[in-house]
Amino acid sequence: MGVASGIGAPLPVVSGAYFGDKLSPLSDSTNLAPIAAGTTLYEHIGSMLYTSIPSFIIASIVYFVVGLKIDVGTVATPEKVTTILSTLEELFSFNILIILPVVIVLAGSIMKKPTIPVMLFASIIAMFNAVFFQHFTLQQAFTSALSGFDTEMLLQIGYDPANLIGDLNVLLNRGGMESMLGVTLLAFCAYGFAGTISVTGSLDIVLSKFMKSVHSIGGLITTTLITTFITVIVTSNGQLSLLIPGEMFRKTYLERKIHPKVLSRTLEDGATVIEPLVPWTAAGAYMAATLGVATLEYLPWAVFNYLGLVFAIIYGFTNTFIPKLSEDDEVYQEYLREISEEA
DSSP states (O other): HHHHHHOOOOOOOOOOHHHHHHHHHTHHHHHHHHHTTOHHHHHHHHHHHHHHHHHHHHHHHHHHHHHHHHOOOOOOHHHHHHHHHHHHHHSOOOOOGGGGHHHHHHHHHHTTHHHHHHHHHHHHHEEEEEHSSSSOHHHHOOOHHOOOOOOOGGGGGGGGGGGGGHHHHHHHOOOSSSGGGHHHHHHHHHHHHHHHHHTTTTHHHHHHHHHHTTOSSSHHHHHHHHHHHHHHHHOOOHHHHHHHHHHHHHHHHHTTOHHHHHHHHHHHHHHHGGGGGSSOOOOOOHHHHTTOOOOOOOGGOOOHHHHHHHHHHHHHTOOOSOOOOOOOOOHHHHHHHHHHHHH
């Protein structure tokens, strides 16, 4: 943002961040959506490419065309950016090995390896780098893994954290497994709520109201998107907006022999990338506060975010990229067993 401001470029752009967040196997939403829909992580990511890649390409073209019309001239690097970069170079030893954890995660994603072992291996390599190249203690490395990095640890390498500018404190003080406990607890609560309304029959009543006028795949996907979007607006929470509609529509997709990865893709198209476009959600407030740009100002420029909805609806009504389940598919057989047990 500092660089963009310094060269006079438009500030309200968040599409790139959410393209990465949507497809990352490390993202909480990318892991929650397939759980809610009943599919696997990498099936989900592969399915999302059908709506994400075209949206990304169109967004890139829009930004490229707009960028051609901006005359930035010769602008020096903003002072804040220069300060941040010089301080980071002073604090840490940058070398080719520090990108190994990122390479491991990317390679594991491409090869569709199990997520948890890949993440653990990447974390171990990152801790190795912290101890041997950044000169932190092993205890500090484990503390960072559990509760996140604290700039007070910089005292270990002879730097007074009081000299850091505010932006660097925000950048460095984060992470750790504890930061995900809130999401995990939220998932338990959401499933408890969904389970309650399912057992009482409330879920069936609500769903039947939705499905009365739905007779096509396009109608089903559109209804899913609308439900997910309404849940985002009402709950102000992206995770709940994946879990509750996922539980609502999972059996309906299976009943129509539509692969669960279509549902998980639709959930993300209607929740993950739409949440930052709603001002009162956590993501919307965070983006506005961090970027210094009001939500309604960057909304028109979040091309990638809302194009996912467009492609999801187009695919639904044209029956394109909508994989079906056969009678012999394990997922469908499991659904039949579940229905039999309920009967």
